[in-house]
Amino acid sequence: MSNPAGQRRRGPGRPGYDQATVLRRAIELFNRKGYEGTSMGDLAEELGFSKSAIYHHVPSKTHLLAQALDEALDELTVVIREAQDESAGSAYERLRSVVRRSVEVLVxxxxxVTLLLRVRGNSEVELEALRRRRWIDARLADLVRAAAQEGAIRDDLPPDLVSRLLFGMVNSLIEWYRPEGEMSATVVADAIATIAFDGLTKRPS
Amino acid sequence: MSNPAGQRRRGPGRPGYDQATVLRRAIELFNRKGYEGTSMGDLAEELGFSKSAIYHHVPSKTHLLAQALDEALDELTVVIREAQDESAGSAYERLRSVVRRSVEVLVxxxxxVTLLLRVRGNSEVELEALRRRRWIDARLADLVRAAAQEGAIRDDLPPDLVSRLLFGMVNSLIEWYRPEGEMSATVVADAIATIAFDGLTKRPS
DNA sequence: GTCTATATCCTGATAGAC
DNA sequence: GTCTATCAGGATATAGAC
Known part of the structure; x- marks a missing residue:
């Protein structure tokens, strides 16, 4: 915490991490081994010091989880807020835009976000995150419904089902996307939009 | 094990469960609370007897997980085998068919399958399951590549990316689909095929 | 087939020395 | 700010009575 950059502090001495760095490494571990499958001992080992020293940087394991979930939820909430601004275009345009923005946030x-999407509701922190997530999902479904009512997207499929499948495809990114890979967020977002709105089948056009 | 139907055995006496029933309830709990978040004590409580009595039915918690993952992997492997039979039609036809069959298996x-898709590789059992799953994913990507080479689906998107997104959409079913709901596997499979192959955008047609 | 009791280990978290 | 030592509780799994 005396070290905003998360780097080594003094010439000699132990590593020294700030809160943000500890959080980042914790989320990494939680995703690799699962939240319940990760012990504070594991995290200590990862950071290179003893188990008890962690509690100098962070109040509890639960607090780490809450901070991570808030990061994801806050970002996704911003995307929803943008999409609710009707002056930004038709529902169809805003739906395409929210797909793109969601991919950007996921990346x-x-x-x-990976941690958020795996939350099961095992504690009060997780239940609160699930509540916020359900609110987001409901707003996405609203947008799909509005686009269907505009006549912009097909109305022969239930909007709630379309919303689940469309954002199911978006969310599936977390299973394989790695920012250090060669695929940019733009390429992925374009591919999702192309598949979802234009379809895979080749057309004469 | 003396009770293939998983029902009460004698008139008087304790519930009495067979292996299949214990496994089914265990998977249910693993999905609700996570595998690591579920203790054998939780499972005992769910089944209505003491913690230690479980070990009369099942050798270990790990064994329960292995059985569950094998169930999912065996079913998905059958789907892949079917799709590899080139006499069953073009790659495009087999791709559409494997989407439908995957949905049927997921349902x-x-x-x-939910348990399988959440496995992180935390133990030897999980690592082996991940190996088998990666093999399946690779065969699905092969099929998408073949369909693109046939000229049946668009070739302006990387086949590996298409495969990940397409089956990401299929797999996202596990997050919300409930068999006791009103949506049949057929409706869901049709919706996925329609979105993925024809697209959401309304066309003059 | 289920129980109580127990063995052994690991968990999140704290106390206090340096 | 990190350490060793420790706490109380819970984990998987086993032993042996009934």
Whole structure:
């Protein structure tokens, strides 16, 4: 915490991490081994010091989880807020835009979003995160419904089902996307939009 | 094990469960609370007897997980085998068919497949399951590549990316689909095929 | 087939020395 | 700010009575 950059502090001495760095490494571990499958001992080992020293940086394991889930939820909430601004275009345009923005958030905050999407509701922190997530999902469904009512997208499929499948495809990114890979967020977002809105089948056009 | 139907055995006496029933309830709990978040004590409580009595039915917690993952992997492997039979039609036809069959398996074996899709590689059992799953994913990508080479689906998107997104959409079913709901596997499979192959955008047609 | 009791280990978290 | 030592509780799994 005396070290905003998360780097080594003094010439000699132990590593020294700030809160943000500890959080980042914790989320990494939670995703690799699962939250319950990761012990504070594991995290200590990862950071290179003893188990008890962690509690100098962070109040509890639960607090680490809460911070991570908030990071993801706050970012996704911003995307929803943008999509609710009707002056930004038709529902169809805003739906395409929210797909793109969601991909951007998933890519930029992949570890935190991954953690969020795996939450099961095992504690009060997780239940609260699930509540916020359900609110987001409901707003996405609203947008799909509005686009269907505009006549912009097909109305022969239940909007709730379309919403689940469309954002199911978006969310599946977290299973394989790695920012250090060669695929940019733009390429992925374009591919999702192309598949979802234009379809895979080749057309004469 | 003396009770193939998983029902009460004698008039008087304790419930009495067979292996299959214990496994089914275990998978249910693993999905609700996570595998690591579920203790054998939780499972005992769910089944209505003491913690230690479970070990009369099942050798270990790990064994329960292995059985569940095998159930899912065996079913998905059958789907892949079917799709590899080139006499069954063009790659495009087989791709559409494998999407439908995957949905059927996800719906019929939803709890086991859910567990499989959440495995992180935390133990030897999980690592072996991940190996088998990666093999399946690779065969699905082969099929998408073949369909693109046939000229049946668009070739302006990387086949590996298409495969990940397409089956990401299929797999996202496990997050919300409940067999007791009003949506049949057929409706869901049709919706996925329509979105993925024809697209959401309304066309003059 | 289920129970109580127990063995052994690991968990999140704290106390206090340096 | 990190350490060793420790706590109380819970984990998987086993032993042996009934």
């Amino acid at each position: 930029a905050h992949q570890p935190a | 019929a074996h939803q709890p086991a």
